[in-house]
Amino acid sequence: xxxxxxxxxxxxxxxxxxxxxxxxxxxxxxxxxxxxxxxxxxxxxxxxxxxxxxxxxxxxxxxxxxxxxxxxxxxxxxxxxxxxxxxxxxxxxxxxxxxxxxxxxxxxxxxxxxxxxxxxxxxxxxxxxxxxxxxxxxxxxxxxxxxxxxxxxxxxxxxxxxxxxxxxxxxxxxxxxxxxxxxxxxxxxxxxxxxxxxxxxxxxxxxxxxxxxxxxxxxxxxxxxxxxxxxxxxxxxxxxxxxxxxxxxxxxxxxxxxxxxxxxxxxxxxxxxxxxxxxxxxxxxxxxxxxxxxxxxxxxxxxxxxxxxxxxxxxxxxxxxxxxxxxxxxxxxxxxxxxxxxxxxxxxxxxxxxxxxxxxxxxxxxxxxxxxxxxxxxxxxxxxxxxxxxxxxxxxxxxxxxxxxxxxxxxxxxxxxxxxxxxxxxxxxxxxxxxxxxxxxxxxxxxxxxxxxxxxxxxxxxxxxxxxxxxxxxxxxxxxxxxxxxxxxxxxxxxxxxxxxxxxxxxxxxxxxxxxxxxxxxxxxxxxxxxxxxxxxxxxxxxxxxxxxxxxxxxxxxxxxxxxxxxxxxxxxxxxxxxxxxxxxxxxxxxxxxxxxxxxxxxxxxxxxxxxxxxxxxxxxxxxxxxxxxxxxxxxxxxxxxxxxxxxxxxxxxxxxxxxxxxxxxxxxxxxxxxxxxxxxxxxxxxxxxxxxxxxxxxxxxxxxxxxxxxxxxxxxxxxxxxxxxxxxxxxxxxxxxxxxxxxxxxxxxxxxxxxxxxxxxxxxxxxxxxxxxxxxxxxxxxxxxxxxxxxxxxx
Ligand SMILES: Cc1cc2nc3c(=O)[nH]c(=O)nc-3n(C[C@H](O)[C@H](O)[C@H](O)COP(=O)(O)O)c2cc1C
Ligand code: SF4
Numbered sequence: 095x096x097x098x099x100x101x102x103x104x105x106x107x108x109x110x111x112x113x114x115x116x117x118x119x120x121x122x123x124x125x126x127x128x129x130x131x132x133x134x135x136x137x138x139x140x141x142x143x144x145x146x147x148x149x150x151x152x153x154x155x156x157x158x159x160x161x162x163x164x165x166x167x168x169x170x171x172x173x174x175x176x177x178x179x180x181x182x183x184x185x186x187x188x189x190x191x192x193x194x195x196x197x198x199x200x201x202x203x204x205x206x207x208x209x210x211x212x213x214x215x216x217x218x219x220x221x222x223x224x225x226x227x228x229x230x231x232x233x234x235x236x237x238x239x240x241x242x243x244x245x246x247x248x249x250x251x252x253x254x255x256x257x258x259x260x261x262x263x264x265x266x267x268x269x270x271x272x273x274x275x276x277x278x279x280x281x282x283x284x285x286x287x288x289x290x291x292x293x294x295x296x297x298x299x300x301x302x303x304x305x306x307x308x309x310x311x312x313x314x315x316x317x318x319x320x321x322x323x324x325x326x327x328x329x330x331x332x333x334x335x336x337x338x339x340x341x342x343x344x345x346x347x348x349x350x351x352x353x354x355x356x357x358x359x360x361x362x363x364x365x366x367x368x369x370x371x372x373x374x375x376x377x378x379x380x381x382x383x384x385x386x387x388x389x390x391x392x393x394x395x396x397x398x399x400x401x402x403x404x405x406x407x408x409x410x411x412x413x414x415x416x417x418x419x420x421x422x423x424x425x426x427x428x429x430x431x432x433x434x435x436x437x438x439x440x441x442x443x444x445x446x447x448x449x450x451x452x453x454x455x456x457x458x459x460x461x462x463x464x465x466x467x468x469x470x471x472x473x474x475x476x477x478x479x480x481x482x483x484x485x486x487x488x489x490x491x492x493x494x495x496x497x498x499x500x501x502x503x504x505x506x507x508x509x510x511x512x513x514x515x516x517x518x519x520x521x522x523x524x525x526x527x528x529x530x531x532x533x534x535x536x537x538x539x540x541x542x543x544x545x546x547x548x549x550x551x552x553x554x555x556x557x558x559x560x561x562x563x564x565x566x567x568x569x570x571x572x573x574x575x576x577x578x579x580x581x582x583x584x585x586x587x588x589x590x591x592x593x594x595x596x597x598x599x600x601x602x603x604x605x606x607x608x609x610x611x612x613x614x615x616x617x618x619x620x621x622x623x624x625x626x627x628x629x630x631x632x633x634x635x636x637x638x639x640x641x642x643x644x645x646x647x648x649x650x651x652x653x654x655x656x657x658x659x660x661x662x663x664x665x666x667x668x669x670x671x672x673x674x675x676x677x678x679x680x681x682x683x684x685x686x687x688x689x690x691x692x693x694x695x696x697x698x699x700x701x702x703x704x705x706x707x708x709x710x711x712x713x714x715x716x717x718x719x720x721x722x723x724x725x726x727x728x729x730x731x732x733x734x735x736x737x738x739x740x741x742x743x744x745x746x747x748x749x750x751x752x753x754x755x756x757x758x759x760x761x762x763x764x765x766x767x768x769x770x771x772x773x774x775x776x777x778x779x780x781x782x783x784x785x786x787x788x789x790x791x792x793x794x795x796x797x798x799x800x801x802x803x804x805x806x807x808x809x810x811x812x813x814x815x816x817x818x819x820x821x822x823x824x825x826x827x828x829x830x831x832x833x834x835x836x837x838x839x840x841x842x843x844x845x846x847x848x849x850x851x852x853x854x855x856x857x858x859x860x861x862x863x864x865x866x867x868x869x870x871x872x873x874x875x876x877x878x879x880x881x882x883x884x885x886x887x888x889x890x
Contacts, residue, residue, distance in 0.1 A: 157691050160684075163648045216329045218259060218402030221286045223329055225251070225263040225396065226276070229294040230304055232489040235377055236336050240265060240294045243389060247292075250393060256400035261287070269303045270549060272676055273310045277363070278320065280327045290369065290399070291331035291360070292392060297342070297352040300488045301481045301545075301560045301567060304352050306678065309563075311359035323365035329399050330369030332392050333357040334385060339376040350374040361415035369395040369405055483545055483560050483567040490559055494544070499614075500586070501544075502578030503570035505621070508540040509614055510586040518587075518604060519595040522862040525786030526611070526639070528851035529734075529793050530658070531809040531844055535600050536608040538583045538636075542575050542621035547645045549676040550664065551751050552709060552738045559615065563678050565622055572627035576634075580607060608812070613641035613660070619649040628654055632819050637812050641705060644689035645679055651692050655700040657815055661693055661728070663704045665713045666720025674712050690728040698827060701810070701839040702730040709738045710757045714765060722772040725780070731799060731839055732808070733780065735769070737762045737790035759790050766792040783808050784847050786857035799840060806852065809844035818842060 111118075216223070225247060229240035244265045251260040266276070275281055280289045298304060315322055325331075335353020342349040357372040373388030375381030398404070482504035484490050491501055499507045513524035517534035526532040545560040545567070546553075560567075587604045590596055610631055612618040619642045621627065631638050641660040642650060653659070665671035668683040679685055693702050704725065708714050725733060737757045757765075766782055773780040773794070783795040783806045793808060795801075800808055817823045818837040825837025851857045 157647075157651065157688060157695065159648050159651060159688070160681075162681075163646070163685065163688070215327060216288050216399055216402070216404070218400060221288050222259055222261050223290050223396060223399060224261045224283065224287050225290045225292055226281075227263050227265045227292045227294065228268055228271075228276070229265070230268040230302075230307065231296060232298065232302060236294050236296045237267070239336070239381075239385060243292070243294065243385070246389065247393070254393075254397070256397055259400035260396060263292070268307055270676070272672070273307065274680070277311060277325065278314055279324050288327070288329045290329050290396065291325075293331065293333045293353075293356060293360070294336070295333065295353045295356055296336045297348065297350050298488075299342075299348055299351075299481075300485050300490075301483055301562075302488075302490075303561060304356075306561050306563075308352065308355055308359065310678075311356065311363060315359060315362050323363055325360070325363040326365035326367065328364050328367055330367045330395060330405055331360050331364055332368065332370040332373070332388070332395070333360065334373040334375070334388050336375055336377050336381060338378060340378050349376075358415040366414060367405065369399070480566055480568050483543075490544075494559075500579075500582035502575055502582060505544055505567055505570060506540065506542045506575045506579060507544050507614060507616070508538060508579040508582045508586075510583065510590075511537070511539045511611075513537075514539075514587075514604070515590060515593075517862075518590055518597065518600050519593070520597050520600065520862055521595075522788070522858060525734075525736075525789050525791040525793075525857065526609075527859065528786045528857040529732075529784050529808050529847070531812075532609045532637070532639075533603075535604040536606070537611060538579065538607045538609070539611045539614045540579045540583070541612060541614040541616045541618050542570075542572075542624060542627055543618055544616040545620060546615070546617040546643065547620070547678045548617075548643050549678070551674055551676065551712065552707060553615065561678055565620055569622055572623045572630055575627055576630045583607060607636055609637045609639065611639045611641075613639065617643050617646065619646050619653060624649070625652070625654045628656060632816065635812075635816050637810070637815060642689070643675070644686045645677060645682060647685055647688035647692060650689050655696075655819075657810065657812070658701040658703055659693070659696070660703045660705050660734075661689055661730075663706050663721065663724060666717040666724060670713050670717065670720075674709060687727075690724060693728040693730060697729055697731060698838050699836055701732065702728070703732040703734055704728070704730045706733065706735045707738050708735065708757050708762055708765060709751070710755045710761065712751075712755065714757065714761070718765065718768045718772050721769055722776065722778075725769075725773060726776060726778060729778070729796070731796050732783075733769070733794040735762060735766050735792050735794070739790075757790070759787055762790055762792060766794065770794060781806075782853040784851045784857060785853050785855070786851070788856075788858060792853070800843065802843070802846060806847040807843050807845065808847045811842045811844040814842040814844075 227240055227244045227247070229236050231237035231240070244263050247263045251257055251262055254260065276291075283289070295304065314320055314324060333353050333356055335350035335357075337348075337350035337353075339349060342351075345351070345354070353374060354372060357368070361368055370388065370391040373384055373391075375384035395405070484494070484501055484504055486501075494501060494507065497509075499509045501507055511524070511534065513522075513534035514537060517523045517527075523532070523534035526537070527534060543565075545562055547561065547563050549561060584605060584607075587601070591601060618624060618640055628638055628640070637657040639658045639660065640653075640656045641662060644650075644661045644663070650661075664674045671677070671683065671686065675682070696702060706721065737759065738751075738755065763785075770780060770782050779796055779798045780794045781797045782792060783797075783800070784793045785791070795806065795808055797806075800806065814823070818825050818841055824834055825841045827834065827836040827838045827841075829835045848859075849855060850860055
């Protein structure tokens with residue numbers, strides 16, 4: 095019976111196939127197509143896979159770098175992102191993925207729109223006008239005029255007939271405000287307060303904060319997610335430009351060109367709310383007269399607004415961003431009554447839609463081609479040559495040089511640190527010696543990028559350095575930077591030879607740089623050739639401590655291993671980070687989080703550090719748990735907690751930072767204790783390892799990785815690092831099959847942390863002489879030079 099059934103089975107199967115082969119074949123084909131499409135789509139996404147090392151407690155996780163995070167005008171070598179293969183990077187030829195940028199161009203035709211005067215949003219019976227004076231200044235002229243103007247307007251608003259409708263003006267420096275607070279939408283206020291913007295601006299043909307401001311206005315206008323006139327809620331605006339006719343005699347040659355540009359963008363952003371024409375003045379001749387006339391005009395406009403007369407009807411074109419030749423196209427009458435006909439203007443290039451509005455003849459049978467995706471964007475302009483970041487002629491160069499920086503090329507800087515001077519005189523090294531064994535007189539502090547994408551409240555840059563979200567400057571070669579910074583450092587060391595107290599043996603040692611802290615100011619990983627520069631340093635057996643601001647995930651992911659990699663953690667949450675770092679990137683928090691994830695993935699290939707800078711009133715209170723969350727996310731080898739150093743600049747002042755915001759050492763210590771407790775509650779295995787009380791700095795470390803025989807071992811074996819880096823000795827990082835693929839931070843752990851540096855012992859090397867500032871410090875204790883004026887070691 096069973097045998098009979100088995101014999102007929104092949105026939106039954108054949109019959110089944112004949113009956114159902116069409117649906118079966120179709121299903122198989124559909125499945126194949128679906129699989130193919132999925133594979134295709136996945137391969138199109140740019141992913142960076144940073145595989146965690148074997149035996150790591152971390153789950154395998156992919157970090158996706160958004161296309162907009164990839165550096166502009168540069169290429170990214172994807173295999174270099176694989177941390178396990180970095181040792182082979184030089185040998186293996188790698189395919190270069192070009193990052194395509196820029197919108198797709200869609201051609202169409204512009205339908206000319208009917209212009210109506212902007213509707214007034216001001217009810218003079220109930221509303222009040224809040225004038226806001228914005229200025230930007232590098233060498234102080236504009237700031238001076240802005241302060242004076244604000245004072246005059248304040249007196250006027252109080253005394254004039256319309257005082258009930260006019261609030262006292264407020265002044266803002268464009269270098270320190272958050273653009274989005276004022277130029278994305280009008281600032282938040284009660285519904286009866288309407289804002290009037292007054293902008294006073296110089297022009298610089300070198301790169302300054304103004305370039306960034308202009309870029310921001312343009313981006314806001316062109317952002318398809320934002321209304322093209324998001325500032326239409328203002329009651330009006332007016333711009334005054336300061337320029338120098340001696341150097342830039344005409345408009346064509348650039349006289350007040352940036353004020354003109356701002357005026358145009360404000361017209362677009364406000365929906366044509368220019369309340370008074372752009373004023374311009376030559377700082378070497380007529381500026382006072384021109385500014386006086388313009389101010390009177392602005393006051394008149396304010397009176398008209400306050401009385402409910404709005405901005406007036408205006409002739410056609412009133413408030414437009416740029417001048418048009420409309421009137422030339424009409425037949426105008428001159429005073430003698432004779433008609434004058436002008437030639438119609440030819441459209442020669444793709445231009446701004448609004449500008450084109452006035453150029454398009456509605457009766458023309460041939461529409462003008464319009465790029466609907468870009469306004470007067472960089473792409474539609476002839477490509478201008480990149481500028482120098484800090485040219486020799488710039489006030490920034492002068493200011494930085496005055497502060498003791500040597501500027502190398504046009505975007506790098508080096509400065510001799512006060513601790514280097516102190517160590518040369520045997521008066522102690524900085525915390526890097528106590529924690530890691532770096533003697534300050536052997537250390538150079540430098541940066542290959544004086545520019546940065548943040549405007550931190552505690553920054554030392556005095557608000558004058560260029561800022562930017564992308565690298566857009568002339569780029570110096572890494573060997574030129576290396577030669578320049580080392581030569582400048584040695585030169586400064588040599589200048590110390592006549593200083594009383596300098597120890598001969600330390601002076602001789604200092605003539606061989608052994609460490610480089612890439613942390614001075616600016617953002618070192620912004621420099622497109624940072625990896626080459628680091629490689630040169632390592633080849634010269636100079637250790638690298640690199641501090642980045644957690645805003646450039648793509649560059650961080652592609653960075654070669656350094657001796658110690660830092661990420662600045664200036665706040666524990668998005669809101670606080672925005673207030674303290676004032677980042678330029680709108681997606682700063684996503685960038686920050688991506689950097690933490692990258693740090694976590696790289697923690698088994700190099701020493702990773704969180705640097706917390708505590709600013710009382712900004713990022714300390716109630717934030718311990720938030721910081722613990724971040725530590726849990728990135729699991730850095732170390733957490734350095736430091737009290738902010740007060741730099742007393744106007745930048746700090748304008749951010750509301752005073753000496754009151756500098757925490758006492760006891761406060762820093764209490765914070766660290768609370769953080770250590772929180773981390774221990776979570777079972778993360780961190781302990782307080784060391785301290786350097788006189789620079790207000792405490793070190794937490796992962797005790798499972800940086801303790802030897804139950805004792806802290808936070809110091810570094812630098813020679814071992816070079817040997818590992820050069821492949822002279824084998825590391826212990828292995829893959830799943832147990833093959834060695836690189837080294838681990840544990841492979842170059844140095845000696846045990848000295849007793850005097852441990853938590854509770856202060857952190858001052860007893861072999862050095864402690865010197866207190868005049869009037870400070872306990873009486874009698876090594877206070878040998880306490881009364882000398884030249885003593886610069888300050889207890890903070
Ligand atoms: C390096 C440099 C570049 C300048 N470029 C221009 C320019 O392109 N057009 C212009 O009209 N004035 C230019 N000026 C003149 C400044 O705009 C003018 O001195 C202004 O008052 C400076 O204002 P501030 O002191 O507030 O920074 C330049 C000045 C310097 C120092
Ligand atoms: S990240 Fe550094 S250089 Fe940049 S603004 Fe902040 S403190 Fe200054």
